[in-house]
Amino acid sequence: MSKKVGITGNEAIAQAMRIANPDVCGAYPITPATDIMQRFTSFVANCEVKTEMILTESEHSAMSACIGSSVAGGRVATASAAQGIALMWEMLFIASGLRLPIVMGVANRALSAPLNIHGDHSDGMGMRDCGWIHFYSENAQEGFDNMLMAFRIAEHMDIRLPVMVGLDGFITSHSIETMEYVDDETGRAFVGEFKAVNPLLDIKNPKSYGPLILTDMYMEYRKAHDNVMAKVPGVVLEVAAEFEKISGRKYGLFESYRLDDAEIALVVMSSAAGTTKDVIDTYRAKGVKVGLLKPRLYRPFPYEQMGEALKHCKAVAVLDRADCFGGSYGPLFADVSNALYHYAQRPIMINKIYGLGGRDYMPDQAEYTINELIQIAKDGKVKSIKEYIGVRE
Amino acid sequence: MATPLTLKELSRKEELFTPGHRLCAGCGAPTVVKMVLLATDYPVIASNSTGCLEVSSCISEYTAWKIPWIHSAFENAAATISGVETMYRSLKKQGKISDEIKFVSFAGDGGTYDIGFQSLSGAMERGHDMTYICYDNGAYMNTGIQRSSATPFGADTTTCPVGSHIPGKLQQRKDMTKIIAQHGVPYVAQCSPSHWGDLMKKVRKAHEIKGPKFLNIIAPCNRGWRTQSDDAIKMAKLAVETCYWPLFEIENGVTKITQRPREKKPLIDFLKPQGRFKHMFAPENEWMLKAAQEHVDAYWERLEKEEACFAPPAPAAAEAPKVAD
Numbered sequence: 202m203s204k205k206v207g208i209t210g211n212e213a214i215a216q217a218m219r220i221a222n223p224d225v226c227g228a229y230p231i232t233p234a235t236d237i238m239q240r241f242t243s244f245v246a247n248c249e250v251k252t253e254m255i256l257t258e259s260e261h262s263a264m265s266a267c268i269g270s271s272v273a274g275g276r277v278a279t280a281s282a283a284q285g286i287a288l289m290w291e292m293l294f295i296a297s298g299l300r301l302p303i304v305m306g307v308a309n310r311a312l313s314a315p316l317n318i319h320g321d322h323s324d325g326m327g328m329r330d331c332g333w334i335h336f337y338s339e340n341a342q343e344g345f346d347n348m349l350m351a352f353r354i355a356e357h358m359d360i361r362l363p364v365m366v367g368l369d370g371f372i373t374s375h376s377i378e379t380m381e382y383v384d385d386e387t388g389r390a391f392v393g394e395f396k397a398v399n400p401l402l403d404i405k406n407p408k409s410y411g412p413l414i415l416t417d418m419y420m421e422y423r424k425a426h427d428n429v430m431a432k433v434p435g436v437v438l439e440v441a442a443e444f445e446k447i448s449g450r451k452y453g454l455f456e457s458y459r460l461d462d463a464e465i466a467l468v469v470m471s472s473a474a475g476t477t478k479d480v481i482d483t484y485r486a487k488g489v490k491v492g493l494l495k496p497r498l499y500r501p502f503p504y505e506q507m508g509e510a511l512k513h514c515k516a517v518a519v520l521d522r523a524d525c526f527g528g529s530y531g532p533l534f535a536d537v538s539n540a541l542y543h544y545a546q547r548p549i550m551i552n553k554i555y556g557l558g559g560r561d562y563m564p565d566q567a568e569y570t571i572n573e574l575i576q577i578a579k580d581g582k583v584k585s586i587k588e589y590i591g592v593r594e
Numbered sequence: 595m596a597t598p599l600t601l602k603e604l605s606r607k608e609e610l611f612t613p614g615h616r617l618c619a620g621c622g623a624p625t626v627v628k629m630v631l632l633a634t635d636y637p638v639i640a641s642n643s644t645g646c647l648e649v650s651s652c653i654s655e656y657t658a659w660k661i662p663w664i665h666s667a668f669e670n671a672a673a674t675i676s677g678v679e680t681m682y683r684s685l686k687k688q689g690k691i692s693d694e695i696k697f698v699s700f701a702g703d704g705g706t707y708d709i710g711f712q713s714l715s716g717a718m719e720r721g722h723d724m725t726y727i728c729y730d731n732g733a734y735m736n737t738g739i740q741r742s743s744a745t746p747f748g749a750d751t752t753t754c755p756v757g758s759h760i761p762g763k764l765q766q767r768k769d770m771t772k773i774i775a776q777h778g779v780p781y782v783a784q785c786s787p788s789h790w791g792d793l794m795k796k797v798r799k800a801h802e803i804k805g806p807k808f809l810n811i812i813a814p815c816n817r818g819w820r821t822q823s824d825d826a827i828k829m830a831k832l833a834v835e836t837c838y839w840p841l842f843e844i845e846n847g848v849t850k851i852t853q854r855p856r857e858k859k860p861l862i863d864f865l866k867p868q869g870r871f872k873h874m875f876a877p878e879n880e881w882m883l884k885a886a887q888e889h890v891d892a893y894w895e896r897l898e899k900e901e902a903c904f905a906p907p908a909p910a911a912a913e914a915p916k917v918a919d
Binding site: 224 | 637641649653657659660661665666667673675678684688691693695712716717
C-alpha cells in the first residue's frame with residue numbers, strides 16, 4: 202500500500218534504490234549526497250536488499266567499481282555530488298561509452314573554489330556532455346519517481362546507458378517533504394529483473410571490454426552513441442506512461458505550467474520551479490499571462506518538443522543555477538535558445554543566473570524577472586541578456 | 595588435479611594470451627601474462643590498466659585475450675576488478691552463478707606505483723578476493739620511457755634525461771611489494787619470468803589463498819632499457835642474480851626468499867648491458883654505481899634479516915629454557 206510520508210529528498214532516493222534492489226553499489230560519501238548511501242547501507246546491514254556494497258577510497262574508484270560491476274552483469278547504483286562527480290568525470294565518459302546502465306542519485310551541489318557544500322547545478326552541468334541521461338527533480342516526490350524510472354530507462358534494451366537523477370542539494374536533499382511511495386511489490390514489479398547483456402562473468406563466452414579504437418572506427422562509435430541518445434525521449438515517455446498506471450503521477454520530458462496560453466514564460470529547473478509556480482499564480486490572478494517550463498529530461502535535451510512548447514511566447518527568461526564562465530550564457534539558456542533558434546518568429550530571450558552555492562531563490566526574484574518579461578513583451582527592449590540576480594553588488 | 599608445472603604438461607595447455615598482439619618484439623610483458631595464465635586451471639577474468647599491454651592487446655576489432663577482459667582507464671585496474679569480483683559475489687550469493695572464478699588485474703608500474711596506487715591500496719584494504727599483478731618495466735614505456743616511481747636510481751629516461759647537470763634519475767625506486775605487504779594482505783611476492791617455475795608456483799599459491807594478493811613481476815623492456823631485443827629473459831635473470839630484484843614472498847607476514855642466488859653478482863652485471871645506465875660508467879659518475887650497489891646491498895641484507903626473523907629456530911635453540919619450579 203502506498204501512503205503519504207514525510208521524508209527528505211535523500212531518503213526518497215535511498216528508498217527508490219531499495220525498491221530497485223541493485224546487485225552492487227559502489228560509493229564514496231560526499232555532502233550533501235552522503236545521506237543517500239548512509240541510509241542505503243543500513244538497508245544492506247539489515248538484509249532488506251540483496252546488494253553487495255563496495256565502499257571505495259574515492260569517487261573515482263567508486264565509479265570504476267560500478268563500471269566493473271556493471272560489466273560483470275548486474276544492476277548497479279551509486280550516489281554522489283559536486284567534487285565527487287568532478288573526480289569521477291573521466292569514468293563518467295567510460296561508463297557511458299561502454300554502454301553501462303548505472304543509475305546515480307545526485308544531490309546537486311556547487312563546485313570549488315571557493316569551497317561550498319550547498320545546492321546548485323554546477324556539478325550536473327559539469328557532467329552534461331558525458332553521454333549520460335540526466336533528470337532533474339523539483340522535490341522529493343520527483344526524486345523518488347525519477348529514480349525508479351531511471352532503472353527502467355537505463356536498462357531498456359534499446360538504451361543501455363547510465364542515468365543521473367538530480368535533486369537540489371540541501372534544499373531538497375535535506376528538507377522533509379510530504380510525498381507518496383510506490384509500494385514495494387508494485388515498485389519491484391515495475392522496475393523488473395535485470396537482464397545482462399554480454400556479461401563479463403560469462404566465462405564460456407569471453408568478451409574483451411574497453412578496446413583501443415583509433416581513427417578508423419572511433420567516430421562510428423560516437424555516432425552510435427548519439428543514435429542511442431535520440432531514442433531516449435521515446436523510452437522516457439513510454440516508461441512514464443507505465444509509471445502513471447502504478448502511481449497516478451504523470452511525467453513528460455518537461456513540465457508545462459500555465460504555459461499553453463502564456464505570453465511570457467520562465468524556464469527553471471528543480472526546486473526553484475516550485476517557488477516560481479506560486480509567484481506565477483499570483484500574477485495570473487492579476488491577469489498576467491505568464492507560464493513556466495520546468496525541464497525534467499535535461500540530457501538528451503528535448504529541443505524540438507521544448508521549442509514547440511515555448512515558440513508562441515513573446516519573451517522567455519531562462520534561470521540558470523550554474524554559469525558557463527567566459528562571457529557566455531548559462532548552460533540551460535544556451536540549450537533553450539538553441540531549441541527556439543530555428544523558428545522565424547521566436548521569443549525574446551533573457552538569462553538570469555540565480556541561487557549559486559545555495560543562495561536562496563526568493564519570490565521577489567521571480568517577481569523581478571516576470572516584471573522584466575512584461576516590459577520586454579510590451580516594448581521589445583532588453584537591458585541586458587544575462588544578469589546575476591539575488592547577488593550583492 | 596591441477597596441471598603439473600612441467601614444460602611437457604604446460605606446453606599442451608591452450609595459450610590464453612594469443613599471438614598477434616602488437617607488443618614490441620622482445621617485450622617482457624606478454625611472457626609474464628602467458629606464464630600467469632598458464633599457471634592456473636581456474637577460469638580467470640582480468641582487468642587491465644591503460645598501458646603498453648592494454649593498447650597492444652585489444653585493438654578493435656581484435657583481441658589477444660581468450661579470457662574475459664576489461665580495460666576501463668589507467669589508474670583503476672584494481673577498483674575495476676574489485677567491481678567485477680563484487681558482482682560475482684553478489685550473483686553467487688543469489689545462486690545466479692556457480693562457477694569458481696579467479697580475478698586478476700594486470701597493470702604496469704605507472705598504473706601500480708603511481709597513478710593507480712590509491713585504487714590499488716583501496717582494493718587491498720577492502721579485502722577483495724583478487725590477485726593484482728604488476729608487470730614492472732620501470733618507467734612509463736607506453737608513452738615513451740618517462741620516469742615512474744619504479745624507475746631505478748640513475749636511469750636515463752625521457753623526463754629525467756641525462757644532462758650536463760643532472761645525471762638521470764636521482765631517486766631510488768619505491769618499494770611497492772613491501773608497501774602492499776604492509777596493508778596486511780595474506781600474500782605478496784616478487785617474481786621474474788627468468789624463474790618461471792617460481793613465478794608460476796607463486797601465481798598458483800596466490801589463487802589458492804582467499805583475499806587480496808599482490809605479485810610484482812619484473813618485465814624487461816628493451817626499448818626503455820636500451821638492450822638487445824632478445825635480452826628480456828637474460829636481463830630478468832641478471833636482475834635476480836644481482837639481487838636488484840630479489841625473489842621473495844611474504845605470506846601472512848612471514849618473509850621467505852624463494853630463490854637465493856648461488857653467488858650474488860655485482861650490480862654492474864645488470865647495469866652494464868643497459869643503455870639507460872651508460873652514463874653511470876663515466877669516471878665522474880662512479881659515485882652513482884656505488885650508491886646503486888649500496889642500496890641493493892642494504893635491501894638484500896634487510897630482506898635476509900626479515901627472513902631470519904621467521905626462520906624455524908635451529909634445533910639447539912628450539913628447546914625452551916628450563917624454568918625453575
